[in-house]
Amino acid sequence: MSGFDISKYREMFVEEAEELFESADNVLLEAESNGTLTDEEMGQLFRDVHTLKGSGASVELNLFAEFTHDVENMMDKLRNHQIEFQPEMAGTLIDGLDVMKELLELEVAEELTREMFEEKTSELLTVIRAYINGETPTETQQETPVVVETVAAPVEVPQTNTDNIGLYDENINDNKFNVTFGFFNDEINQDNENYGFFDEELDKLSQTAQTPVIEHDDNDDFGFFDDMAAITADSKLEANNSDQKEELIAQEEKATPIAQETKPVATQQTPTASAASKKIPERKEKDTGKKVAASNNNNIRVNLEKIDLLMNNVGDLVITNAMLTQFSTTIEADKTRNAVLERLELLERHIREMQDSIMSIRMVPMDAIYSKFPKVVRDISKKLGKKVEFKHYGDGVEIDKAMIEGLTDPLMHIIRNSLDHGLETPDVRIANGKEEVGIIAISAEQANGQMIITIEDDGKGIDGERVALKALEQGQIDENQYNTMSDNEKAMLVFGAGVSTADKITDISGRGVGMDVVKTNIQKLGGAIKLDTTPGAGTIITIMLPLTLAILDGLDIAVGNQKYILPLSSIVESLQPTSEMIKKIGDGSQDLLMLREEFIPVVRLHQLFGVEPTFENLEDGMLIVVKSGNQKVAISIDEFLNQHQVVVKPLDKNFRSVEGIGAATVRGDGSIGLILDVLGIINAQIKIEKDLTAAQFAS
Amino acid sequence: MAKLLIVDDSTMLRDMLNYALNEGGYTDVTEAIDGVDGLEKAKATSYDLIITDVNMPNMDGLTLIGELRKLPQYASKPILVLTTERSDEMKAKGKAAGATGWIVKPFVPEQLLKAVNIVLSR
DSSP: OTTSOHHHHHHHHHHHHHHHHHHHHHHHHHHHHHSOOOHHHHHHHHHHHHHHHHHHHHTTOHHHHHHHHHHHHHHHHHHTTSSOOOHHHHHHHHHHHHHHHHHHHHHHTTOOOHHHHHHHHHHHHHHHHHHHTTOOOOOOTTSOOOOOOOSSOOTHHHHHHHHHHOSSOOSOOSSSSOOSEEEOSSOOOOTTOBEEESOHHHHHHHHHSOOOOOOOOTTSOSOTTTTTTTSOHHHHHHHHHHHHHHHHHHHOTTOOOHHHHSOOGGGTSOOOSOTTOOOOOOOOOOOOOGGGOOOTTOOOOOOHHHHHHHHHHHHHHHHHHHHHHHHHTTSOSSHHHHHHHHHHHHHHHHHHHHHHHHHHHHEEETHHHHTTHHHHHHHHHHHHTOOEEEEEEOTTOEEEHHHHHHHHHHHHHHHHHIIIIISOOHHHHHHTTOOSSEEEEEEEEEETTEEEEEEEEOSOOOOHHHHHHHHHHTTSSOHHHHHHOOHHHHHHGGGSTTTSOOHHHHHHTOOOTTHHHHHHHHHHTTOEEEEEEETTTEEEEEEEEESOSSEEEEEEEEETTEEEEEEGGGEEEEEOOOGGGEEEETTTTEEEEEETTEEEEEEEHHHHHTOOOSOSSGGGSEEEEEEETTEEEEEEESEEEEEEEEEOBOSTTTSOOBTTEEEEEEOTTSOEEEEEOHHHHHHHHHHHHHHHHHHHHHO | OOOEEEEOSOHHHHHHHHHHHHHTTOOOEEEESSHHHHHHHHHHSOOSEEEEESSOSSSOHHHHHHHHHHSGGGSSSOEEEEESOOOHHHHHHHHHHTOSEEEESSOOHHHHHHHHHHHHTO
């Protein structure tokens, strides 16, 4: 299409197409499982595919549009009840969407040839066209597919395309105008008109008005794209409008002079290039903010980066506010100081509200992730010959958009694993007295400032024993640990690196191909993962995530002469320990806190971070019990200071990763504050314990 | 300056229309995402021309035109439908709904502008 930056629009289209595919897929998957399609669903299907076709054609994805046209036709016939829905149609249409996706990808990459197109579509087209003609196709896929005659392009779409783009149009168009609009009047003498009016007077106008096509040599077919840069269509248009104007005045006296109304773009644009150049004009920045004119039932799309920027701005406000507050405390104590501090408090409240508002902009419903799963579940279960019902709960629960990307893959992986290694085949299930159809359920909820996502299956569970033996073999655990671990703890070892990669384990109890990667990805999001499995009955995997990655409530703690920030969400409790509560193990270097029948390992932060210790006995300091997932440690500190909101800034861009430090922030006085990574601290602790036991064994 | 309203559920297409119209000097363009949104916006402001897609969720283009024609301020305002088909059936439907004319999708900017210029020059 002339005058458009096609690549930009193609990008937009690909994004839009993904949503449309998803929406159509989900309707069809439902239809496939329950064998019915409501009128409303048919309408939606038709619309989705219709938009795919129209928009695809608009960005010159002609082959994509050509095939989509047939799929659309079938949906149109269904919608109008010209053909009746049969359950097996759903499968055909799902396959059709799959082919559309493939064509789209190839055509956007400009790798799609006519031959490939034939190869990919001919078989399915035969089926689709049979359905369209009211036949029930016999699915003998083995025979050589009928090669569809495509030299004569299928009816409308490509025709329109070629007409409007003029790429393949080798004949000189007899019709001087090649019109793309028309008037709805009674005379239908222009078969290929592309616009029209239902009004005789207007219609006459459109006949007399020239299309602003540059006067070409006669044997030149309709190529005003090439001349766009040299002769702007608009200047032509304007001239054309004047012609029109005269026409109008001749015909009708109260004509508005369009020439005055239509600002010729030529004045706004620096004339570009020579006639030889075939550059499509760049899109100008619009100076109107009309995009933002959104009504309440309306959405606008905003790039996440812009929201991140906003978040950063607010973060800076928080910091500045903290600076001011700190500075104000140095003012001599009098009325002024109190007044200033009071107002600063108010400001802080407003900033907090602003933060909440921006946070809510970033939130999207879980449905955005869920909607990707049904198709995957269907495809895999088909391939494996398993029967499964996929359930999802908490579709409306909101999650930070920034997390979605990092979360989708791990969840997908877990679901795949459940299907592949968790669920049994129907015959096995029946033999074990289970329902033939297995269940995979995913749910999401927000609790105590955390996002909790569970993925549950009623398959055969994980054979912890097998996993543990494997881990033992690999030196992930030692005999001692092996002997003291519960079955579930053993099963948890699938999250260990390397435990799961062996084929052997996949054959026997499978589950866990790449579970270590899943765990790593979840941890990257600041979350934790655990599993509960019951052999024969199934597995529940629980993922706990912070609600956002951008801001957290932190507690300042003093460790020797250093200050660190501890995320409030990880704190279980804090206490002033007494000597009775502390037990020493190993060579006396390792302490345990005994808290209500529970032994919790103590981590001395001074030691971990190499800070000069200010006390030797734990009871001279404070202990804070923190947890990540289901692991707890008690960290020993000097004292805790104040609690405040912290704007999280990543460290990795500016600094190497340090065990136990997760991120950084800027404090009110402009200094850098380090935010502790509880999971990292726990891992460091586990390592220390391991070294201890190893040392004990060695001695 | 003529005020235009474009109604289409495809973000990309709205963007393309908007761009083409801008290039043609029509910078006062409001976008609506479906028939319901379009009707709401049309009621709030008086537009000189409305261009609408046919197939949209919530309320389709033909219904929208019908609703608009019931409103006194839009009884005789030009309304163009964007359509991917040129069948007589479509024309009959468009005419019955009260559309002024149609434009075929994918559209060529020049031709879109030509149609727009014509209806706005009455």
